Amino acid sequence: MNLPPSPLSPPPVDPGTLARCLETLRRAPAGLVTDIDGTISVIAATPDEARVEAAAAAALRRLAARLALVAVVSGRAAAAGRAMVGLDELLYVGNHGMERLYRGVTRTHQGAAAGAGGLAAALAEVEAGARASGADDGLLLENKVLSGTVHYRLASDPEAARAALLPLAAAAAERHGLVVTEGRLIVELRPRVRVNKGTALVDLVAEHRLRGVVFLGDDLTDVDGFVALRTLREAGEVAALRVGVLAAETPQRVREEIDAAVPGVAACAALLEAVADGLDAR
Ligand SMILES: [Mg+2]
Numbered sequence: 001m002n003l004p005p006s007p008l009s010p011p012p013v014d015p016g017t018l019a020r021c022l023e024t025l026r027r028a029p030a031g032l033v034t035d036i037d038g039t040i041s042v043i044a045a046t047p048d049e050a051r052v053e054a055a056a057a058a059a060l061r062r063l064a065a066r067l068a069l070v071a072v073v074s075g076r077a078a079a080a081g082r083a084m085v086g087l088d089e090l091l092y093v094g095n096h097g098m099e100r101l102y103r104g105v106t107r108t109h110q111g112a113a114a115g116a117g118g119l120a121a122a123l124a125e126v127e128a129g130a131r132a133s134g135a136d137d138g139l140l141l142e143n144k145v146l147s148g149t150v151h152y153r154l155a156s157d158p159e160a161a162r163a164a165l166l167p168l169a170a171a172a173a174e175r176h177g178l179v180v181t182e183g184r185l186i187v188e189l190r191p192r193v194r195v196n197k198g199t200a201l202v203d204l205v206a207e208h209r210l211r212g213v214v215f216l217g218d219d220l221t222d223v224d225g226f227v228a229l230r231t232l233r234e235a236g237e238v239a240a241l242r243v244g245v246l247a248a249e250t251p252q253r254v255r256e257e258i259d260a261a262v263p264g265v266a267a268c269a270a271l272l273e274a275v276a277d278g279l280d281a282r
Helices: 015-025 054-066 078-085 110-115 119-132 158-176 197-207 220-234 252-256 265-280
Strands: 030-034 069-073 091-094 099-102 105-108 140-143 148-151 178-183 186-191 212-217 239-245 260-262
Touching: 015 030, 015 212, 015 239, 015 260, 015 265, 030 054, 030 197, 054 069, 054 265, 069 197, 078 091, 078 099, 091 197, 105 110, 110 186, 119 140, 119 148, 119 158, 119 186, 158 178, 158 186, 178 220, 197 212, 197 220, 212 220, 220 239, 220 252, 239 265, 260 265
Parallel strands: 030 069, 030 212, 069 091, 212 239, 239 260
Antiparallel strands: 091 099, 099 105, 140 148, 148 186, 178 186
């Protein structure tokens, strides 16, 4: 008799993806680096409502005891990432690489801090412009000090909201020396410094002399990390495995720049658990 799968049973883990993760992470010193939102935390209607999967956090704790590095790299502020994941032993890279938090000590990229001076004013201008053109329904603005995010997930017509927001953001960025980037139903303003998840990963690989690294992500800002790791791998610098966490709205650039995929956040947590089991079994 075939029973339907229980909603509580963890999703099955692809044995090939698990084997590739383990092979990569057995090249000590090795590191595992993960994004948060859309990767180990289901994207919620608002950023405050998002919660990291308990199984993912438990697996990261076990992995931190086994690997040279377990890091979280997020567009959120580093302290916000630490609060969400809840583990003191991990390294938190926040604001797309512009700050780091490790065991209570935060370090900020100096150029980013200097370049983010106009951020609050720029966000206020985007908000005012959206209101003036009637495009402010469902918008949520988030000032993360080193970068700012306009969420349009709750807009009644997200595509129309995006079309209205992009020129407003571009104009505000121009006035305040910032740049505009995009992600899953968000527009972001960042300082004009060459810091992103890719430069963060390159730094982590070098600082920890990693021979193997697994990086998990889901969105356009993670593509910077995926590309950087491909470049390092092609140069023979590190064995890298790039895992994409897929959803209905996964950007095409993500699909093009990954080595393996898992079908969603719960499946990503199940993979992390299986990787922790596999490393424990040695
Ligand atoms: Mg994400």
